[in-house]
Structure formats: structure tokens, C-alpha cells
Amino acid sequence: SAVISQKPSRDICQRGTSLTIQCQVDSQVTMMFWYRQQPGQSLTLIATANQGSEATYESGFVIDKFPISRPNLTFSTLTVSNMSPEDSSIYLCSVDPGTSGGNTQYFGPGTRLTVL
Amino acid sequence: TQLLEQSPQFLSIQEGENLTVYCNSSSVFSSLQWYRQEPGEGPVLLVTVVTGGEVKKLKRLTFQFGDARKDSSLHITAAQPGDTGLYLCAGADAGNNRKLIWGLGTSLAVNP
Numbered sequence: 554s555a556v557i558s559q560k561p562s563r564d565i566c567q568r569g570t571s572l573t574i575q576c577q578v579d580s581q582v583t584m585m586f587w588y589r590q591q592p593g594q595s596l597t598l599i600a601t602a603n604q605g606s607e608a609t610y611e612s613g614f615v616i617d618k619f620p621i622s623r624p625n626l627t628f629s630t631l632t633v634s635n636m637s638p639e640d641s642s643i644y645l646c647s648v649d650p651g652t653s654g655g656n657t658q659y660f661g662p663g664t665r666l667t668v669l
Numbered sequence: 670t671q672l673l674e675q676s677p678q679f680l681s682i683q684e685g686e687n688l689t690v691y692c693n694s695s696s697v698f699s700s701l702q703w704y705r706q707e708p709g710e711g712p713v714l715l716v717t718v719v720t721g722g723e724v725k726k727l728k729r730l731t732f733q734f735g736d737a738r739k740d741s742s743l744h745i746t747a748a749q750p751g752d753t754g755l756y757l758c759a760g761a762d763a764g765n766n767r768k769l770i771w772g773l774g775t776s777l778a779v780n781p
Contacts, residue, residue, distance in 0.1 A: 557711075584767050592708070595675075595757060595774045645711050649767050656761035656769055657702055660711030 555580055555648050557661035565667045566636055573632045574664045576646035581626035584649035586658065587619070589642045596645065602629045636668045672696070673760050675772030682748055683780050690743045690756055690775045698760035701741045702769070703732055706755040715743075748779045 556579040566572050576585065585602040599619055600608040608621040622630045633640050643665050647658040674693045682688055692701070700719045704712035716725050718734035718741060725732045729752075731744040745752055755776050759769040 554714075586768075593755060593774070593776055595771045596712070598768065598771075601768070647711070651767070656700060656767045657714055657717050658759075658769060659714065662709070662711050665709075 555582060555650055555659045557646060557648060557659060559646060559661040559664050561664060562662065563665040563667075565669060567669055568637055570636055571632055571634045572636065572666060573630050574644055574646075576629045576631070576661055578627045578648050580650070582648040582650050583626065584651060585623065585629045586647045586649070587621065587629075587631045588645040588647065590645060590663070591642055599631070599644075602631075633666065636666075638668045641666055641668045673758060673770050673772040675758055675775055677775060678773060679776050681778040681780065684749055685747050686779075688745050688748060688777070690758075690777075691740070692742070692758035692760075692772050693740045694760060694770075695739065696760070696770075697738050698770070699738070700761040701734055701738075702759045702761075703741070703743055704757040704759065706757065707753075712755075712757055748777075750779045750781050753777055753779050 558577045560575045587599040588596040590596050598611050599614045600610045602608050602621050602623040604623045604626055618634055620632045643663045645660055645663045647660045649658050676691050702717045703715045706712040716732045721736045721738045723734045729746045733742045755774050757774045758772040762768040
């Protein structure tokens with residue numbers, strides 16, 4: 554397993570501003586993912602954060618809106634740019650340690666973002 | 670596009686009752702995971718099933734992977750208020766990109 558921390562845990566932001574969310578893992582992992590989740594609902598994958606290369610974005614998500622950094626194997630950031638109220642959500646990072654026996658992911662506690 | 674249908678979406682039961690949550694797909698998954706999430710927390714892994722027909726037990730929770738690896742179920746015996754939460758199933762993408770395909774989730778409330 555892996556222990557993942559996220560900062561900030563929550564924030565309230567004004568429309569038009571940007572927020573950078575940090576994700577720190579206690580061990581080196583190849584695969585890191587960023588998700589968005591509405592409370593009580595399922596997860597929507599934003600992108601896969603690749604170390605040493607650009608992130609791979611899912612349909613409906615673009616780099617200009619959600620730039621991602623992955624400077625090393627234990628850290629990643631997701632920026633939510635030019636925010637609008639529609640960006641209010643819970644943002645989660647996860648890691649896949651790549652162990653055998655299934656594509657298991659471990660999650661951080663999430664960042665609850667409210668955009669006014 | 671792989672899809673994973675999860676049912677029921679909402680479930681409210683009394684303490685001591687049994688329940689089953691289902692995840693179904695027309696696609697084959699190499700593995701399937703079940704997660705439980707409480708408010709303000711990230712999803713926590715409960716189990717990973719890999720082999721068709723596999724049954725795993727975790728105290729009062731029983732997980733089954735279909736023989737064809739297209740479906741799975743989670744059965745809770747004698748539910749307790751501490752079982753309350755959002756249950757999510759996730760199937761491993763058929764490709765080699767280690768993405769997960771997520772069900773829509775089952776919000777379970779166990780009333781004392």
C-alpha cells in the first residue's frame with residue numbers, strides 16, 4: 554500500500570483565480586492519477602500524471618484548464634485554472650504501486666474546492 | 670468504451686439486515702476492486718478479485734467475481750451502522766494503461 558497526503562484539504566476560491574493542489578506519496582510510484590468527484594457520486598478521471606513527460610488527459614479535460622506537474626516519483630500537482638463555480642468539486646489523487654494482482658489504486662484524502 | 674453498471678444506487682436498511690450490491694459489464698476485466706468511502710475521505714480499498722469465480726471474505730463482507738470476469742457482487746451480512754458509506758466498484762481497463770473503470774457507486778445507509 555501507499556500513504557498519500559494532499560494539500561490543501563479544502564479551499565474556497567473566487568471565480569477567475571487558480572488553485573494548485575499538491576499530492577505527496579510516501580514511496581516512489583510510477584502511476585499517479587487525478588480524479589474529480591461530486592459528493593456522494595463516483596469518480597471521474599481527469600488525467601494520468603506521468604513522471605518526466607506530459608500528463609495524459611481524458612476526454613473533456615485539457616491541459617490549459619488543468620495543468621499537471623510530476624517532477625519526481627513521489628510528488629505531483631494539479632492546478633485548476635481560471636475557476637468557475639462549475640469547478641466546485643472534490644479533487645483526489647491516487648497512485649498505483651504497480652504490484653501484481655490487479656490494478657489497485659490508493660487514494661489521498663481529497664481536496665474539497667468551492668468556487669464562488 | 671468499457672462501462673460498469675452498479676446497482677442499487679441508493680440503499681437504506683436497518684441494522685442487522687443483509688444486502689447485496691452488484692457491478693455488471695459487457696466487458697471482461699482483468700481484475701476488479703471494491704472500495705468504500707466515507708465523507709471527507711478518499712476511497713479505501715476493500716478487496717481486489719482477479720480470478721473468474723473467485724470468492725473473498727472480509728469479516729461480514731463477501732465479494733464474488735463472475736466466472737467470465739464481467740461482473741461482481743458485494744454481500745454484507747448483518748449490516749451495522751459502521752458499514753454506512755459509499756461503495757464503489759472499479760474494473761481494470763482491458764488495455765495496459767492501468768486505468769480503472771468506475772461504477773457509479775452505491776450509497777449505503779444502515780440505520781440503528
